[in-house]
Amino acid sequence: MTDRTLKVALLGGGTVGAQVARILLDDAEALTARAGARLELTGIGVRNVDAPRDVDLPRELFTADAEALVEGADLVIELMGGIEPARTRILQALGRGASVVTGNKALLAQDGAALFDEAERTGAELNFEAAVAGAIPIIRPIRESLSGDRITRVLGIVNGTTNFILDAMDTTGAQFADVLAEAQRLGYAEADPTADVEGLDAAAKAAILASLAFHTRVALDDVRCEGITKVTAGDIAAAQDAGFTIKLLAIAELVRDADGSEGVSVRVHPTLLPRKHPLAAVHGAFNAVFVEAENAGSLMFYGAGAGGAPTASAIMGDVVSTARRLVQGVPGRTNTSTRDLPILGPESVTTSYSIGLEVADQPGVLSRVASVFAGHGVSIETMRQRIDGAGAQGVSDADAIPDGRAELRFVTHAASEAALAATVADIRNLDVVESVTSVLRVEGV
Known part of the structure; x- marks a missing residue:
């Protein structure tokens, strides 16, 4: 045991904050032994001190004066979320040399550079394991365990809500809107699921992962983002028929530009994965991150991606690690970018596409469509055709094909994103094509 005490200020008393407070109070003795100092929870900064809590906590700990709470702390845990006042309070703490643990992915993706610069200026610690994938330890392995390796690619399922929705659509055949209602x-x-289903939550996490993996500052605006709202039961069924499943993936990778120079591509989009791929087996609201490195090879991290207790576990791991460094007098670790690689657009990416078309059911259509692929140098790997009228047996009205039309679905070999985009644009202009029903990217083939 030790006589040293570190004063800990907790900002935010919601689902995760309440669990963090519970752990700090209930496991105080064990935490003291692990951290080398007693972690004294001096207060919990909240907007409404009288609001109901998920955990029974001492009423006297709650305060609306977060500024004063931060001013007297050695270590600040920020779990308020959002940009302000979280940004102001974190900068306040770092500015006076207090270390910070946060799970605020949106703030890190938007203003991480300013926060890391302030931490470096004062020698404070800024840790954020819980900002990506909840309880899964992914930040620390990339930041420390793989720091002597060269990471080339990170891809993963980092949003539990969208994985739950797509997994339920895959197992039940239900439409997106119905499964979303069940998820709510x-x-x-959430009642407003926009951040999840439009991919914004995953994009913020992708920016953080890319910044760490490639030692280059990547902001939220650098991430190309597409959500899952356009994924239909027909897309899911076609993917199943071809041996795929659909997941919302965050992908960050090193790529070569047209002139051969290296850069970083970061994107979030619905993706077809072969069912044999490890990420295809991630079900429900779970998360998983796949890391590819030159020497370590392929690594996968899997676990609960959200929830009060799992996320609190990640927060407390950072708290103990940070406390140890404070006890030992070790300067805080920095996140200074060392490479400053350019962020490359989609035209620099090589990928495969799954393209769904509704076409006229007449001779010569397939050859005309195929000629467009060939004209752009895009090779077709597989093609499937379905013809059935509205109300056909085993086909829902939503997914039925009108009489006189057929559905074609192509999976291409890998090609440049620019060539594939041009192919889709020209196919749309064919008079025998009624509509392009879906365009999804394919990984892992």
Whole structure:
């Protein structure tokens, strides 16, 4: 045991904050032994001190004066979320040399550079394991364990809500809107699910992962983002028929530009994965991150991606690690970018596409469509055709093909994103093509 005490200020008393406070109070003795100092929770900064809490905590700990709480702390845990006042309070703490643990992915993706610069200026510690993938330890392995390796690619399922929705669509055949309603009823999705289903939450996490993996500052605006709202039951069924499943993936990778120079591509989009791929087996609201490095090879990190207790576990790992460094007098670790690689657009990416078309059911259509692919140098790997009228047996009205039309679905070999985009644009202009029903990217083939 030790006589040293570190004063800990907690900002935010919501689902995760309440669990962090519980751990700090209930496990005080064990935490003291692990950290080398007693962690004294001096207060919990909240907007409404009288609001109901998920955990029974001492009423006297709550305060609306977060500024004063931060001013007297050695270590600040920020779990308020959002940009302000979280940004102001973190900068306040770092500015006076207090270390910070945060799970605020949106703030890190938007203003991480300013926060890391302030931490470096004062020698404070800024840790953020819980900002990506909840309880899964992914930040620390990339930041420390793989720091002597060269990471070339990170891809993963980093949003539990969208994985729950796509997994349920895959297993039940239901439409997106129906599964979203069920996810909201079960508490997996917010009343306003925009950040999840439009991919914005995953994009913020992708920016953080890319910044760490490639030692280059990547902001949220650098991430190309596409959500899952356009994924239909027909897309899911076609993917199943071809041996794929659909996941919302965050992908960050090193790529070569047209002139051969190296850069970083970061994107979030619905993706077809072969069912044999490790990420295809991630079900429900779970998360998983796949890391590819030159020497370590392929690594996968899997676990609960959200929830009060799992996320609190990640927060407390950072708290103990930070406390140890404070006890030992070790300067805080920095996140200074060392490479400053350019952020490359989609035209620099090589990928495969799955393209769904509704076409006229007449001779010569397939050859005309195929000629467009060939004209752009895009090779077709597989093609499937379906013809059925509205109300056909085993086909829902939503997914039925009108009489006189057929559905074609192509999976291409890898090609440049620019060539594939041009192919889709020219196919749309064919008079025998009624509509392009879906365009999804394919990984892992």
